[in-house]
Amino acid sequence: MVPFQIKHRVLPISLVRREQRRSVAVDGSPRITRCRLEQDRCASRLSNAREVPPGSPKTVYVLLGKPTLPYTPGSDVAGVIEGVGEHVTAFKKGDRVFTIGTISGGYADYAVAAANKVFPLSDKLDFKQGAAVAIPYFTAYRALFQKGHAKAGESVLVHGASGGVGIATCQIARACGLKVLGTAGTEEGMNIVLRNGAHQVFNHREANYIDKIKEYTKMEGVDIIIEMLPNINLAADLQLLSCGGRVMVVGCRGPIEINPRDTMTKESSIIGVSLFLATEAGTFSF
Structure with a gap:
């Protein structure tokens, strides 16, 4: 088995000191x-x-x-x-x-x-x-393509796009020809999202940001939503999807109540994503 000697670490000082393992x-x-x-x-x-x-x-x-x-x-x-x-x-x-x-x-x-x-x-x-690189980018790729079956020309909304998985998703989606929308909660976060590939960004702290997304998409909705907090956003996500749209759940902090009828009207899907269920021939081989 094999050792890594860590130098110049970026770690919370309360967790690790440089002198000892x-x-x-x-x-x-x-x-x-x-x-x-x-x-x-x-x-x-x-x-x-x-x-x-x-x-x-x-x-x-x-x-x-x-x-x-x-x-x-x-x-x-x-x-x-x-x-x-x-x-x-x-x-x-x-x-x-x-x-x-x-x-x-x-x-x-x-x-x-x-x-x-x-x-x-x-x-x-x-x-x-x-x-x-590993967990954020492999998760983004799995959510977009292996589970979400994204295609060039489709649109993707990335909730919490200023985080690690969010930034990775914006970069990969833009590089692969998708229309990329993102959300963030601060001006700094919104600028980060735009610098990393998003065509448009929305402030999810604004009360009417859902309406702004609907207006931006001309009420046609988005094809894919990458969701970090479905316990907050899932019910609204189902309203934002286009016909056949997919919500990719890559994180969650609790339960939420939704109306399953919202999935019927657009034949939409809610799909869970777990990187650690991927096979070596899957996520680990691009």
């Missing part, structure tokens, strides 16, 4: 833990990871679930391979890579990752950017 208790207090470094036929030895993004939703969900301690959070990391397991052929020592998951946790001086969760990192990206 640590795991994190549920309350955020650090605990020193040891990491055995063993080779394994299904693992890559990874080291010298330069960046780890702050807590992802997955990490937050795990911590809220009170994991067995000691526990080291963090799944998305980027760095240089230190060594590989006996049967790993796709990578070699010195390769620049990023991961979509680790065995040992990413908030540490070293990390271990299975070879099928490791991907080459383009020379055009630095390690900070590489550590932010």
Whole structure:
């Protein structure tokens, strides 16, 4: 199995200090833990990871679930391979890579990752950017194309488009020829959305922003909605869809009551998206 040595990390100071490899208790207090470094036929030895993004939703969900301690959070990391397991052929020592998951946790001086969760990192990206690629961009691609079957010329509305998955969705959708609409809650967020591919952006804090979207689409609706908060937006989403439209649920923080008849009138669909149900031949192969 394989270590990442993390340098120049971008981490909450309460979680990780630079001098020692640590795991994190549920309350955020650090605990020193040891990491055995063993080779394994299904693992890559990874080291010298330069960046780890702050807590992802997955990490937050795990911590809220009170994991067995000691526990080291963090799944998305980027760095240089230190060594590989006996049967790993796709990578070699010195390769620049990023991961979509680790065995040992990413908030540490070293990390271990299975070879099928490791991907080459383009020379055009630095390690900070590489550590932010996996979950946001793979989720966006899966939601748009593998589950949403998006096509060039269709329209997509991205709720919460200034977040990680939102930005990734805007960039990918625009590059693939979709008409991209986004929402954000601040002027800064709206500008970020426009800079990352959206044709039009709306402030979801405004009471009449739904009406503005309807007006912009000339009451024809949008083909796809990427939804981060269906517990708030789903009922309104069904009103915004075009005939045959799809709401792609990529996050949720609670229940909501909807009228199923709204799906009947347009033969629309509500589709859940989970990156971690993807097969290697699916999301992990573009």
